[in-house]
Amino acid sequence: MKPTSFKSTCCYCGVGCGVVVTKESNGQLSLEGDKEHPSNKGMLCSKGMNLHYTVMDQSDRLLYPQMRMNRSMPMQRVSWDDALERTAAVFKTFIKKFGPDSVAFYVSGQCLTEEYYLVNKLIKGFIGSNNIDTNSRLCMSSAVMGYKLALGEDSVPVCYDDIEAADVMYVTGANPAWCHPIIWRRIEAHKAANPNVKIICVDPRRTDTARSSDLHLQIIPGTDIVLNHAIGRLLIENGYVDNEFILDHTDGFQAYCEKVMQRTIAEAAELCGVAKADIELAADWIGQSRGFLSFWTMGLNQSVIGVNKNLSLINLHLITGRIGTPGNGPFSLTGQPNAMGGRETGGLANILPGHREVANAAHRREMEDFWGSPVEIGSKPGLTATEMFEALADDKLKAIWIINTNPLVSMPDMNAVESALKKARFVVVQDVSNRADTVHFADVVLPASAWLEKEGTMTNAERRITHLPKVVNAPGEALPDAEIIWRFAAKMGFGDSFNYSSASEVYDEYVKVTAGTSIDVTGVSHAVLQQKRSVQWPFPAEADTFDQKNNNARLFTDHQFYTPNKRAQIHVVDDENRSEPVDEDFPLILTTGRIRDQWHTMTKTGRVARLNKHIPQPFLQIHPTDAAKRNISDGQLVTVRGRRGEVRVKAQVTEDVRPGLCFLPMHWGKILGSNGVRANNITSSLVDPRSKEPDFKFSAVEVSLYQKP
Template sequence: MDTLAEAGATRTTCPYCGVGCGVLATARGDGTVRIEGDPEHPANLGRLCSKGSALAETLIPDRRLLHPEIGGRRATWDAALDHVAARLAETVAAHGPDSVALYASGQFLTEDYYLANKLVKGFLGTANIDTNSRLCMASTVAGHKRGLGSDTVPGTYEDLEEADLLVLVGSNLAWCHPVLFQRVQAARARRPAMRLVVIDPRETASAREADLHLPIRADADTALFLGALAAMEAAGTIDRAYAEAHTQGLDEALLAARPFADIERLRHATGLEREPLARFLDLYARTGKTVTVFSQGVNQSAAGTDKVSAILNCHLASGRIGRPGAGPFSVTGQPNAMGGREVGGLANQLAAHMEIGDPAHRDLVRRFWRAPALAQRPGLKAVDLFRAVADGRVRAIWIMGTNPVDSLPEADAAAEALRRCPFVVVSDIVRDTDTMPFAHVALPAAAWGEKDGTVTNSERRISRQRAFLPLPGEARPDWWQLREVARRMGFAEAFDHPDAAAIFREHAALSAFENDGTRDFDIGALATLDDAGYAALAPTRWPAPAGGAPTTRFFADGRFYTPDGRARLHAVRAAAAPALTPERPFVLNTGRIRDQWHTMTRTGRSARLSAHLAEPFCEIHPIDAARLGIADADLVELSTDHGGAVLRALVTERVREGTLFAPMHWTGQFSGAARINALVPAHTDPISGQPASKAAPASLRRVQAAWYGFAVSRAEPEGRGCLYWAKVRAPGGWRLELAGTEAPPEPHALLGLDPAADVLDYTDRGGQRRLAAFDGRGALVGALWLAPEPVAVSRAFAVSLLDGPRFEPDARTRVLAGRPGADRPDPGALVCSCFGVGANDIRRAAAGGCASVAAVGQSLRAGTNCGSCRSEIQGLIDAERRVLQHR
């Protein structure tokens, strides 16, 4: 373990997005942990976002899976591992290697990923190992391979800062990669001539900070970049000398693009207004130092690979690649999506960026691993894999570090597939995911802070995750579980790794094996690290070949990893608009919110992170809302051909008319009917296999509830059985929103109240019921407000009472009011998670003279850490200014 002796801190890496921020973690004697950004890590230079800053709050040991279980009953590790190994071996013997599968995670460490792929592809003899990275990055992988010859991110984070024009396509960088966005914003402050363009159907936090926002219609990105390529040709900025020397396919790509030189045709295809469209085309065609950053809005499409190719075409045709401040740049969603790609984590890959379809690569890996049963063909990609589970082709599946019952498209079908599967193993850190009930064997995994290994960020930088906490109970690292099963299946000689360092050395050695510069991924210089060197490994960007000079950017020499060394431009076609019908007239877009991560397994345990957006919601344009009779905060039913959800309406002009947005984080653990991926069709890109998560035809209607409620409780409340419920952590307990059409639930059962609690219960003539319960010391243990309409209670005030002082008997009626008195200003809805600043706090500061985000930051500290709330702060300042002007 690498520690900072002077501070007792451990240098590690954040487990969330692909920025790969360095973290200093200090475990204290009282069991708490101090978290700080590592000022020496080149990815973040000391900054952390709201999620990273709250990491210590997610280490709560409640609901941990601490012991192996077979059939829901505690078992020893030997019994569980013997059982897993025997069932896998029996299944292979009876039904062949392709009857077993492993479904992994971009939150694996590289060492976990490596052993998983070695076991499944090398020794079980099947390529049926895929990962949830298929849901976020597979189209980038496919686009890179067919354009560049390899899955290579050409540039670095510094390129984003050095660009004269930065274009974000399908990337809400301000919320999804906040620290990287702050680096961009700092660069803009240093160089005011730098321009930021955001291409996104929604007016995101990133869009509000941009010089130009293009609210493109769903799936029109390919058409836009066909238009951009045509604009380059018209402006004379195609670099024909570069293209002729280093690429193939330019003429065919230009032929496909020329129809979109007609701006009216392009405007119709993209849904954009003429003036901003023309402005973008001119900027993009004429700015030499351009970086195009793309993420899930590009990848999560049935035409995702073509979108990536359309972007690559523009950079290859103009030679804007491999140069400082110029190039295409994919930002990954998960902390180790890149590491997974390095070890062949997808079903159509081999380790070390090799191809399972290439006989020479198969022979190389087979010889290195000494694996006579190496898989001979690609395996099943995620969506097809779970279809195979459903129809019985896959009869045993091991799920590690992911929650497919919530994260896969058509998630209800994934749940049904697991219900039918004869043998399901789930390795996880907690026992309450929606996937865990389907496990025949449950294995307790090590969590962040307990496990040791490496991850690779979006700029190809390998960093260490180091343990600073002991393993709780009988939890074990994922690589250890894989090693032990492999040994029991008769593969002990190939799986004799004593620790993560030994696995990493093997991984690095394979990257260099018979490479000689023919493959992009080469970290041979790290293959000889001893244990001390591995423990002290500093952040290192690949490639790092043994004896070779380090390379900052790829392709500066114009050499690509194709057979002839030339990049390939592809003549792609614009995708059709989503097929809407009178029954499904809306386009449903799904995505992330600022303070939650994936399916909330970790972030859902932080009260601070749960306060910003505490309910599942659906964004709807005001014109659509008025037409459907929907008001802000109403309940709405959102439905597709695959499922439905009941959500809180958020009426906003951030979305285009005819489109809806709903976040994908809520699960059955936190809500009654908000598993959004159950609504998403399992429609995939034909090349990458990545699902289309952002363009589902949908319908929407207002839901009329008979009553609405809000509750706070020290005990976890139980909302099941209501038409709508959503609960999240709060300081000192929980908060719960609920509504129903039947009679309201009994308060004692809802709040888990002790029969001996002192209860105040009041119902007025308007049907509003208010209840507060106190323990023997006078502390609030729960409160409930019910009304025929959405409850007008200050949520921030009510939540604060759980962690507040004891109430004397004559003061307890104040709780029923649900609002603070004049002596205690209501902070309002949380805006800045880092410093706990609410919307009302910011409004008061603006009314008091704070006329800028910087001034609010100086007064309240809001927006001065990760900065992901700055656009919200600016919106509140602008709104307050309008109010003051009309007084």
């Protein structure tokens, strides 16, 4: 048999790089970047380059369904029918006794679009609960809300080609050099070819991104809005605003002016802990640029004031009219491969497919009619990610079905989450690997097919949809996630409405619900994607009749926004941080984040020996001044203690963090961790009141030398 090549998409971060996978005659896989893919043009980062090893190493795979009748018993291998019939029986019993809101699905930005669509259809349209949320709640929901409030919908207005058209990159609360490396390489290559390009990095840590930037604004955590307001004030005072755009296409400018004039630049500089001259320089560069792109991720989103941080950034684009033209616009970088696809299919507790809202009666009716729902879709949002685990702890939620995510490492306030899962009456875990800590808390375990073992679609951070083909068979009895859901729906008695035989059929149904919406993809199917490789949304049925590149590469080219009056909204926001306070007992701020060669909770990257070599063990970055006060030397074992828990880890004494700040990577859990270093033992469960995204970047801690008990 000759080697065969398949085009697919990297299933790690939201950059969505194209890959070419070659299957050799002996079944071995090799992989390279797809030179024809517009997102990465053949480049791959260290994680993407090693992706095929995660498929070839099947040593930790879940191979067949398992269940146990109570938690003191060991798991038993069972048939798919037995596992799904028992799960359906338990779900039906709870729904009958306690109502449909007694059950929930917690899914993942790694799920394919078809999978997201099916779970959403099942619980909202057939079970009658809005209790579906995703781990994207933990990373992107503040950006979603920021876009909705400012632009009228959750719409990323830019594309990667804007990088090469911009001359100022404002990278705030993000470390793309490590976390979105291919975006960063495009930025670096653009700067190398155009030395006048300026990169401004806003981050309390001196990351690799900060080191390579022209200006590093190393702000005190939580002062992002103060900084953005100061830049806004300078743009106004120095005549860099676009009065015509403001007048014709926005509301709220006057109130914004009044707000930003309340603090002088000197006051803002002091609050942020940076030099006044540096804020002035950043404002000058932005004001004088032809193309102003801003990039952000978790530093803005994972905050108790995450929505306000997003709005304060988008405001800089609105007052300067820097949106809808080449090289200009706000660009939220998604951390997961299909966080965007999940949002399109309504995979959050408060939305419905096609960017519809559960709070909108007309939208609910449209979906009920489309699905032929036997129930009315509820008008209240379902439980969000953190609320689900709180409800399990309080016995308000009786059953949770967790798909392709590992909340026992990724959720904040982990000890509370662990205790909630222990108390839960019924836990189903659908996953690929037994390395996921959460598997060991399940009553029913369902083995799922991994990347390359199933077919479907994903949407990357620039609204680009690609098709992922099935390349290899799944091991054992593992099934594609979509098939698990449609089989379960049949066991629940909804078989007539879940009568699919392929992911392609599911996708064909999904695209119909987008007709006439802002994300219209009625011109897309698996066949179209196989032929065109990828398209950006919107891509309506008539899309082939126009030049796609010029019509949907970026949104708002006509400056007509999705708000009711078509005008972008400049929101006035408070600049105060509302994170938990530091005090005498907990005087340091802990922030968490990623390292270059690991991804999320390491269930995939942790299997790849060459990725583990980069940074094999967790560490705590602490400033030399703070370390000296506590007699801590580099490499010593320390205890990091917060109000909810503690971890023991080696100290890395470094000026890369500000005084008063510590940094701990978020990847390690109990199973893969060394000595159980689980950063989220400490993190706060405070959430932004509108986006419900947790405040991972600001927890009060104390650090001391580890003392043996």
